Amino acid sequence: MNGKATTTRTKLERGRSALGPALELVHTGRAPTRAVLTSELGVTRATAGAVAAELEALGLIRVDSSPGSAAGSQGRPSHRLAVLETGPVVLAAQVHADGFRAALVGLGGRIVATAPGCVAVMADPAQVLGEVVAAGAELLRASGLRCVGAGLAVPSAVAEPEGTALNPLHLAWPAGSPVRDIFAACVRDAGITGPAFTGNDVNLTALAEHRHGAGRGAQHLLCVATGHRGVGGALVLDGRLHSGSSGLALEVGHLTVNPEGRPCHCGGRGCLDVETDPLAFLTTARRDPGPEESLLKQAGDLLRTEYEDADVRNAAEALIDRLGLGLAGLVNILNPDRIILGGLHRDLLEADPERLRAVVADRSLWGRSGSVPILPCTLSHNSLVGAAELAWQPVLDDPLAVLT
Amino acid sequence: MNGKATTTRTKLERGRSALGPALELVHTGRAPTRAVLTSELGVTRATAGAVAAELEALGLIRVDSSPGSAAGSQGRPSHRLAVLETGPVVLAAQVHADGFRAALVGLGGRIVATAPGCVAVMADPAQVLGEVVAAGAELLRASGLRCVGAGLAVPSAVAEPEGTALNPLHLAWPAGSPVRDIFAACVRDAGITGPAFTGNDVNLTALAEHRHGAGRGAQHLLCVATGHRGVGGALVLDGRLHSGSSGLALEVGHLTVNPEGRPCHCGGRGCLDVETDPLAFLTTARRDPGPEESLLKQAGDLLRTEYEDADVRNAAEALIDRLGLGLAGLVNILNPDRIILGGLHRDLLEADPERLRAVVADRSLWGRSGSVPILPCTLSHNSLVGAAELAWQPVLDDPLAVLT
DNA sequence: GCAGTTTGTTTAGTTGCGGCACAAACTCAG
DNA sequence: CTGAGTTTGTGCCGCAACTAAACAAACTGC
Numbered sequence: 040m041n042g043k044a045t046t047t048r049t050k051l052e053r054g055r056s057a058l059g060p061a062l063e064l065v066h067t068g069r070a071p072t073r074a075v076l077t078s079e080l081g082v083t084r085a086t087a088g089a090v091a092a093e094l095e096a097l098g099l100i101r102v103d104s105s106p107g108s109a110a111g112s113q114g115r116p117s118h119r120l121a122v123l124e125t126g127p128v129v130l131a132a133q134v135h136a137d138g139f140r141a142a143l144v145g146l147g148g149r150i151v152a153t154a155p156g157c158v159a160v161m162a163d164p165a166q167v168l169g170e171v172v173a174a175g176a177e178l179l180r181a182s183g184l185r186c187v188g189a190g191l192a193v194p195s196a197v198a199e200p201e202g203t204a205l206n207p208l209h210l211a212w213p214a215g216s217p218v219r220d221i222f223a224a225c226v227r228d229a230g231i232t233g234p235a236f237t238g239n240d241v242n243l244t245a246l247a248e249h250r251h252g253a254g255r256g257a258q259h260l261l262c263v264a265t266g267h268r269g270v271g272g273a274l275v276l277d278g279r280l281h282s283g284s285s286g287l288a289l290e291v292g293h294l295t296v297n298p299e300g301r302p303c304h305c306g307g308r309g310c311l312d313v314e315t316d317p318l319a320f321l322t323t324a325r326r327d328p329g330p331e332e333s334l335l336k337q338a339g340d341l342l343r344t345e346y347e348d349a350d351v352r353n354a355a356e357a358l359i360d361r362l363g364l365g366l367a368g369l370v371n372i373l374n375p376d377r378i379i380l381g382g383l384h385r386d387l388l389e390a391d392p393e394r395l396r397a398v399v400a401d402r403s404l405w406g407r408s409g410s411v412p413i414l415p416c417t418l419s420h421n422s423l424v425g426a427a428e429l430a431w432q433p434v435l436d437d438p439l440a441v442l443t
Numbered sequence: 444m445n446g447k448a449t450t451t452r453t454k455l456e457r458g459r460s461a462l463g464p465a466l467e468l469v470h471t472g473r474a475p476t477r478a479v480l481t482s483e484l485g486v487t488r489a490t491a492g493a494v495a496a497e498l499e500a501l502g503l504i505r506v507d508s509s510p511g512s513a514a515g516s517q518g519r520p521s522h523r524l525a526v527l528e529t530g531p532v533v534l535a536a537q538v539h540a541d542g543f544r545a546a547l548v549g550l551g552g553r554i555v556a557t558a559p560g561c562v563a564v565m566a567d568p569a570q571v572l573g574e575v576v577a578a579g580a581e582l583l584r585a586s587g588l589r590c591v592g593a594g595l596a597v598p599s600a601v602a603e604p605e606g607t608a609l610n611p612l613h614l615a616w617p618a619g620s621p622v623r624d625i626f627a628a629c630v631r632d633a634g635i636t637g638p639a640f641t642g643n644d645v646n647l648t649a650l651a652e653h654r655h656g657a658g659r660g661a662q663h664l665l666c667v668a669t670g671h672r673g674v675g676g677a678l679v680l681d682g683r684l685h686s687g688s689s690g691l692a693l694e695v696g697h698l699t700v701n702p703e704g705r706p707c708h709c710g711g712r713g714c715l716d717v718e719t720d721p722l723a724f725l726t727t728a729r730r731d732p733g734p735e736e737s738l739l740k741q742a743g744d745l746l747r748t749e750y751e752d753a754d755v756r757n758a759a760e761a762l763i764d765r766l767g768l769g770l771a772g773l774v775n776i777l778n779p780d781r782i783i784l785g786g787l788h789r790d791l792l793e794a795d796p797e798r799l800r801a802v803v804a805d806r807s808l809w810g811r812s813g814s815v816p817i818l819p820c821t822l823s824h825n826s827l828v829g830a831a832e833l834a835w836q837p838v839l840d841d842p843l844a845v846l847t
Numbered sequence: 848g849c850a851g852t853t854t855g856t857t858t859a860g861t862t863g864c865g866g867c868a869c870a871a872a873c874t875c876a877g
Numbered sequence: 878c879t880g881a882g883t884t885t886g887t888g889c890c891g892c893a894a895c896t897a898a899a900c901a902a903a904c905t906g907c
Contacts, residue, residue, distance in 0.1 A: 055863070074885060086864055088886060114884025115872040198809075205809055259688040272776075276680070283778020284663040284815075290775040290808050298702035298712065306806065308702065371694040372676075372776060374687025402710060404694050405600075405609055411688075459894065478854060487896055492855065518853025519903040 055439070057082060061090045063278075063435045065100050065120050066146050067250045072117035073102070091120060097442050099126050099146060099434075122146035127442070128182070129430035130175040130189040130231060131423045132222075133240065134158070134167060136209040136267055137332040141175035142420070143182055144427035148251035150420065152178045164204075164212045165221050172225040179231065187441060188233035188430030189226045192240040192422040193218055194266050199286035202237055208269060209331060233441075236429040241271030241381070242280055242289070243425025244416065248379055249275040250428060252418040257377035261369060263291060263362075264381030264416070265316045267334040270365075274373060294368050296361040311365040315358050317383050324354035339386045346390060356394065359387050363398025370403040370411060381416040388415055459843070461486060465494045467682075467839045469504050469524050470550050471654045476521035477506070495524060501846050503530050503550060503838075526550035531846070532586070533834035534579040534593040534635060535827045536626075537644065538562070538571060540613040540671055541736040545579035546824070547586055548831035552655035554824060556582045568608075568616045569625050576629040583635065591838055591845060592637035593630045594830035596644040597622055598670050603690035606641055612673060613735060637845075640833040645675030645785070646684055646693070647829025648820065652783050653679040654832060656822040661781035665773060667695060667766075668785030668820070669720050671738040674769075678777060698772050700765040715769040719762050721787045728758035743790045750794060760798065763791050767802025774807040774815060785820040792819055 057080050064070035064079050077087035094100045103119040128143040128151055139158050143151040154174040158167055168191070179186055195204035195218075202219025204212060212218075223235040245262035248254040254262070260275040272291035274281040282288050292312030293305045300309020301319075313319060317338035321328045329337055345351045362384060369375075378399075380388045388395055392413070400410055418424055434441045461484055468474035468483050481491040498504045507523040532547040532555055543562050547555040558578040562571055572595070583590055599608035599622075606623025608616060616622075627639040649666035652658040658666070664679040676695035678685040686692050696716030697709045704713020705723075717723060721742035725732045733741055749755045766788060773779075782803075784792045792799055796817070804814055822828055838845045 057863090072885095077885090083865055084886065085866090085888085089864090112884080113874050113882080115886075117885060196809075276685075281680075284780035285778060287809060288776065288778035290778075293775055293808065294772065295699040295702065298699065305808065368698065369776070371697055372692065372773070374689060374692035374694075376688035404697065404709065405602075405691060461894085476854095481854090488855065489857085489897090490895060493894090516853080517851080517905050519855075521854060 074117035127185040127187045131427040132171045133192040133423045139171045148424045168225045176229040189235040190426035190430035191222045191237045192243045192426040240422040242273040244421040245273035246428045247421040247425035253379045253414045259375040261375035261378045265383040294365045296364040314361045324350045342386045366399045367402035378413045385415040478521035531589040531591045535831040536575045537596040543575045552828045572629045580633040592834035593639040594834035595626045595641045596647045596826040596830040644826040646677040648825040649677035650832045651825040651829035657783045657818045663779040665779035665782045669787040698769045700768040718765045728754045746790045770803045771806035782817045789819040
């Protein structure tokens with residue numbers, strides 16, 4: 040009897056095989072109607088119809104059968120597809136030096152509710168994550184929505200498969216903290232259903248931007264971003280995050296971008312990490328760096344408001360040149376078809392896009408790989424949405440298995 | 444009528460969907476028996492049996508039904524699976540500064556016949572490739588085997604999707620030569636059946652080593668190798684070559700590994716390219732570099748025969764340190780689970796494996812990603828076998844579609 | 848020689864999906 | 878306003894690939 044139940048499940052588990060891809064298309068907004076869903080999936084209209092109906096029955100999407108909608112072209116207008124506003128959500132959380140944020144995120148990267156909060160620099164990750172998860176649980180209670188998982192973004196490399204934070208920057212957490220397990224325990228203890236995931240914030244930013252922001256449609260998306268200190272990178276290949284064999288890929292901070300530059304704790308000199316982060320910008324511009332947890336804001340404000348100042352401008356140009364050198368190195372290695380920049384790098388790009396593009400093109404090996412588009416990140420809470428993507432992934436992979 | 448034929452084909456084209464994966468398992472030697480084929484595919488014994496029978500009927504593999512074979516364990520012994528020696532082959536070709544080589548390669552990376560040849564440094568790629576293909580066609584005639592495609596390895600980055608050679612090293616070919624089209628034309632003109640493919644030699648080396656050599660089983664395989672001049676890299680992710688969005692990924696030659704090093708044509712200083720190639724080794728060891736087209740051999744011989752000489756040893760250690768720095772940089776970016784080295788780098792590894800591993804571990808960000816295994820390439824004609832892999836790929840993807 | 852184990856084979860049944868025909872909902876021309 | 882043309886949704890049939898289950902075969906070890 041037990042054996043029979045298990046063997047039967049094997050069959051049911053697979054479900055309709057096009058279900059996952061179909062949901063992903065709606066989720067990322069690439070299937071606004073059933074007609075394009077049909078062509079994107081490469082199946083017949085009959086199959087696409089059945090798949091859409093099944094997703095609707097699962098309470099994930101909405102199929103607008105109302106006939107009189109905007110058409111524009113000839114023929115019978117197609118039913119419109121959209122994520123269901125009252126469908127399930129995931130709990131997304133994010134911690135950084137100056138606070139935390141919890142949110143409920145629905146399909147399509149839609150932020151349903153948020154709860155920001157400050158956090159004293161406590162040494163104990165369990166306490167911080169407990170607070171974050173409690174805030175999320177409260178949101179969940181207030182909303183009354185179903186929760187299918189939880190995701191956390193941390194400013195640290197996260198080693199796989201252990202789920203430990205190797206360098207939790209400015210969080211006063213011990214290196215090697217098992218954040219994934221701690222977060223999972225907090226989630227479970229708060230009575231929140233579904234699995235819990237943890238990832239690096241820049242990785243999750245890249246994932247979010249790929250699905251809902253400036254990275255949409257890119258096949259080889261490179262993302263480089265600063266926090267208050269240091270530089271992180273991420274790569275999304277064919278829609279999946281590439282985090283290497285143990286989660287430590289794209290640690291781009293120690294590319295050499297200035298052979299005569301300042302020494303770095305890694306043992307080298309002139310690393311991207313210490314040459315292009317907010318602290319480097321402020322000191323290069325001969326400004327007094329203020330408190331650690333607002334370096335990013337200080338640098339960004341300075342860049343936007345005093346660009347006419349010679350020191351500021353010179354500092355910006357120096358950093359752009361070094362960033363360009365680093366990006367060119369990455370272009371030579373990864374050959375992305377799009378680059379997106381976050382944090383201070385985003386501000387540097389917007390201060391002088393032509394200079395940055397010129398440096399990258401000049402220092403990458405062939406003009407054509409150097410002419411890769413470089414864009415600023417567009418989502419406002421991208422690492423939060425990215426954390427949600429992590430939690431949505433099982434649903435996107437197999438909606439039936441998760442929701443039944 | 445036409446419409447009907449096309450629509451019907453859509454169905455037939457798909458064939459048995461597990462056919463491709465099954466052939467790949469036999470091809471790479473991971474399915475020595477039908478029993479492991481069953482478990483590797485994750486299907487029932489019935490399905491695996493049908494799949495194996497179909498591959499046998501297609502003339503690709505051999506199913507040894509002879510009962511009295513070596514067993515060892517309990518239970519009924521499983522039928523052994525192997526590629527069919529008299530099955531189809533592909534034409535593999537390789538050109539480099541000191542000559543060319545044509546070969547017939549069967550499934551499993553088995554070299555059936557080879558025809559080496561010298562080539563004067565002719566400026567015209569069409570002439571060189573014509574000679575190579577003619578040699579291959581002769582082999583084919585002599586063998587009487589069926590040919591299902593052709594692959595070519597060139598010592599140059601090959602831009603996709605155009606198939607042009609951007610930097611044909613020391614071949615005196617114009618940069619940007621449309622080698623893929625030229626090769627395809629030669630193949631067609633020689634009456635050889637099947638599609639023709641062209642790729643970079645280091646990429647193809649990595650592919651060959653991943654499927655049949657030192658890279659077997661690696662999920663994130665990084666390969667770095669020298670030719671006579673310069674350094675190339677390649678990455679195999681989950682069994683597929685990662686060549687970036689336009690074929691130009693893993694151009695690792697211009698990582699900075701020696702800030703005070705010699706200037707490089709790329710505009711930087713101390714690039715991996717000019718600091719760790721055979722010419723760099725010979726000059727660092729204060730030897731007179733001989734003819735360009737034998738630099739690799741000179742350097743390898745010197746390293747193996749005169750390692751006791753202080754100049755040689757110092758040069759080797761200097762190059763190992765710089766190579767280690769470059770590999771550490773790549774480890775930080777790509778986080779591979781295995782690294783394989785070819786050309787002079789392979790010789791350097793074998794000269795002092797501990798030193799190289801120590802440098803990589805020391806200069807990569809976290810010990811655990813730095814402890815990645817570093818191994819020498821093992822296949823003798825790896826880029827030739829890799830070129831064959833390129834040609835086999837359509838068959839591995841869908842055996843039925845190609846062979847019917 | 849018999850139990851136990853593992854593998855191959857046969858048969859029946861399920862199912863996801865393509866093909867097809869038809870209905871539905873629009874645009875556009877006149 | 879009407880009919881032709883176009884595009885999309887739906888119901889029905891059938892196939893092909895797979896699973897499940899029962900049985901047969903070929904070995905080991907006691």
